[in-house]
């Protein structure tokens with residue numbers, strides 16, 4: 001698996017690398033030759049309009065989707081096309097926060113957070129309960145253990161899902177819109193949490209978001225996806241100073257003439 | 268027109284291929300799963316949902332099928348002076364055909380739809396992906412216990428259906444129509460062999476497996492949205508129903524051939 005010794009150039013091998021990844025659904029091209037290389041410990045924020053394929057992109061990293069062509073590497077090991085069985089071991093190194101939370105609705109919040117731990121290890125009941133409480137406290141929700149997901153608000157579900165994603169202390173965490181649906185204060189707490197996980201545990205993070213406060217607070221690097229490829233890749237400061245009009249429009253939240261034309265057509 | 272037929276054929280073959288792979292994966296997991304205590308624990312809730320909760324439906328189905336069969340037959344048999352043989356007709360149709368098939372159909376309706384809805388909802392809300400990301404194979408974790416429960420419980424539920432049906436038939440014959448009970452049961456016992464009962468139950472085992480596999484497959488491949496889930500449920504039921512009827516015919520032929528090769532043809536009349 002993540003054997004460091006079969007990797008002579010350890011320090012320089014990116015922890016995640018995508019080379020020329022293509023993906024389409026039917027005739028709809030979503031990813032059109034994406035290249036991406038993420039060094040260990042970096043926090044990469046991916047931005048882009050709704051429906052450009054941000055979720056599709058990060059699903060390739062954990063093998064939930066397979067590229068039509070191109071390669072995906074984890075610590076120098078090629079992982080695309082790996083059998084589900086081999087991949088499932090590798091995936092213990094990843095935490096994944098789903099855009100729609102994806103909590104198991106037949107289980108309580110506590111059982112949801114405990115699930116990855118029970119599947120991966122043979123810890124005792126008491127140990128697991130303690131761990132669940134710790135993780136839930138991190139997202140500000142200790143005490144909801146016995147609630148069912150249907151009894152939680154959208155934002156609470158998201159935070160329980162985040163607790164579940166970090167339950168195994170993964171080396172890489174993929175956050176799909178961690179702050180969407182949260183109030184600004186709560187969102188900031190989550191931003192702080194992302195920062196803290198990075199600083200304390202040196203996790204590598206990939207954050208998909210529309211939330212500019214997240215971009216400027218947590219990002220070491222920002223990439224903007226559009227038309228199946230990155231049209232921007234740089235630091236948050238570079239993002240703010242970018243003169244590329246599409247980037248400009250995105251960060252100032254202004255619709256283009258064309259976007260408004262669509263609106264007129266519909267009305 | 269031709270293109271449409273071609274495309275439909277290709278789609279159907281594609282789906283069949285995917286279903287075969289899905290079924291094979293499920294079966295391949297079973298030996299290893301049977302060795303793990305963790306996996307046994309997954310089975311109990313399914314036994315409850317699929318088995319215990321289906322008993323009332325099976326009882327009602329069985330009783331009424333028995334009542335109807337007997338009520339249909341009684342006048343004709345009496346006119347021919349054969350009313351003492353009524354039990355043979357009623358019970359034989361029950362254990363060989365109606366019991367397994369109707370129990371299968373009821374199981375497909377009651378349980379198949381529920382399984383498809385449950386797994387389909389999990390798919391569209393990314394819960395299946397969440398399982399995979401946490402290193403758990405959704406086929407092993409979700410499909411295997413459900414299919415096993417269907418395989419084990421279909422014959423048990425069929426037995427319920429058979430039993431209730433024969434009581435229903437007896438009730439119409441003996442209580443309502445005053446046919447003597449003694450010859451009714453005597454000729455029934457004479458005519459019905461273990462083979463008849465077991466071949467019916469063997470069919471129900473196959474029906475159970477098919478219902479479980481089809482329902483889970485439909486859930487796993489359902490399209491996004493509530494509409495997708497609803498459509499998958501309908502499709503799971505219709506497919507299970509048709510597959511039960513087709514399988515029934517071929518298994519009947521197979522069983523007949525087996526019987527005739529081993530014991531030779533046996534006239535009932």
Ligand SMILES: Nc1ncnc2c1ncn2[C@@H]1O[C@H](COP(=O)(O)OP(=O)(O)OP(=O)(O)O)[C@@H](O)[C@H]1O
Nearest residue numbers: 025028030048049050051052053054055056057099
């Ligand atoms: N399994 C799938 N089958 C078919 N099309 C898909 C599938 N998954 C995604 N798509 C399509 O791919 C495109 C990109 O989807 P994706 O979910 O990655 O968007 P996104 O950038 O995450 O958008 P949002 O910000 O709204 O979440 C969409 O047009 C979507 O319809």
Ligand SMILES: [Mg+2]
Nearest residue numbers: 054055099176
């Ligand atoms: Mg998305």
